[in-house]
Amino acid sequence: MNSSSGEGRHDDDSALAEFLASLMDYTPTIPDELVEHYLSRSGFHCPDLRLTRLVAVAAQKFISEVASDALQHCKARQAAPVKDKSKQPKDKRLVLTMEDLSKALREVRKLTVSSIYFFEVTFFGILIYCLLIEKKKKFVMIKV
């Protein structure tokens, strides 16, 4: 068990090491210098270039996800209303607008905000419920 988990971990480590090595071949769109500048600004200190590449790739992935979400919104906007036959249907030009972008970004933030609210509400709710039960128990005891 231990050995297998140890081997599993070893595999994972090697996979990670391989992955990091493969990162060096891939050139992310966000340049290394920019990433290093903002990382050093926020306190991140690491001389290893692979980590900066990892951060750059992660940021690129994030932005591309947001952009693809915005693209979806844009396409949905174009597909839904087919008002005029006069203008060219399905206007081919896909333009990134503030509206689509805000919708896409809202989805990113959505869960975090609502989850915190949910968490706090449930916490206090449970707390109050317990208190009430305690009080009820006391009352019951006294009555009895």
Added chain:
Amino acid sequence: MSDGGRESGTDNQTSSKKSKVSGGDEFGRAIAKIAVTQICGSTGFHSSHPSALDALADVAIRYISDLGKAANFYANLSGRTSSNVFDVIQGLEDLGLSQGFSGASDIHRCLASSGVVREIGQFVNTAEEVPFAWPVPRFPIARIPKQTSSFAQIGEAPAGNHIPNWLPAFPDPHTYIHTPVWNERATDLRTDKIEQARQRRKAERSLLSLQQRLACNATAEFMPAIDGDAGKGKEIVTNNPFLAPPLPYGEKEVSEIVMPKVDADEKKLSVLETFAPAIEAAKNGSLTSLISEERVLPSERPMVHFKFGIHSKSIVAPLSSKAQNAKTDSWFLRDDEKDDKKRRAEMILKEAMENPQELAQL
């Protein structure tokens, strides 16, 4: 897409010129905007609004900063100052919680096989490689501070034995010692004033000599130039008292030309007397004779005999018994032949005689 990239690239340039709000971080923001534009282009957009690109670039920068902060936090939590790959993975997990990743609910998960890493791996394998368009220099450029040289480097002996020569040298004494600077121009001021007065006197002298020369134009006499007596010509006075240089009070014996209270006819006539040669000159038609007569302010008054018409209010009686009757007669006889100008001059004189008080103001 090259078209999309180029188009949004032009949008980039116009917007980057306008926005100057960031204040110091403009270069980083510009680079981020270009990178974000390239990503959008590769995603499938043809073009974009510049404001949307700005916002997305801001989001990217914030994401990188947050990731760095989280990684640093985890490193500090483990008692390290420099982060390693696990700190970064944990940071990624923190940031990616909202979107979710596989294996997030796994309690005993290993970081190395984290879902986040796998997703990134998939992204790397599937997404096409779009390197950044332009070479980016290393920034920000750290300015090398100018080091103050030591005593030994300058070659200066430090003041005092207690100061070793490898310490930085003292600044120049003129930077901290205030030596008063005397204004050398005190004497120059005085000489300047003297020079000014001298030049003024010279100018006055030359002016006087000019006047004199003009006065003596007709006469054959050659009057010498006046020697400087504070530049005021005492001896020569032009015919016209108004053109003469001002004399200090009491210096020149001046007859009282006009008095408000007319006691005698003598005083009344003074203006006429003064202008008599002028009138004569006008009559004759030559102006030079006007000032050709060298006159001291009159102590003797030429006889003037005026005869005016009935409407005239002033009658002037002749002063002295000097035989100038002929002159005045001729003056009067030629009344008809005179020009209008001369007639007008006479009228003016007439009016001047009417009001002696006005004369006083003259």
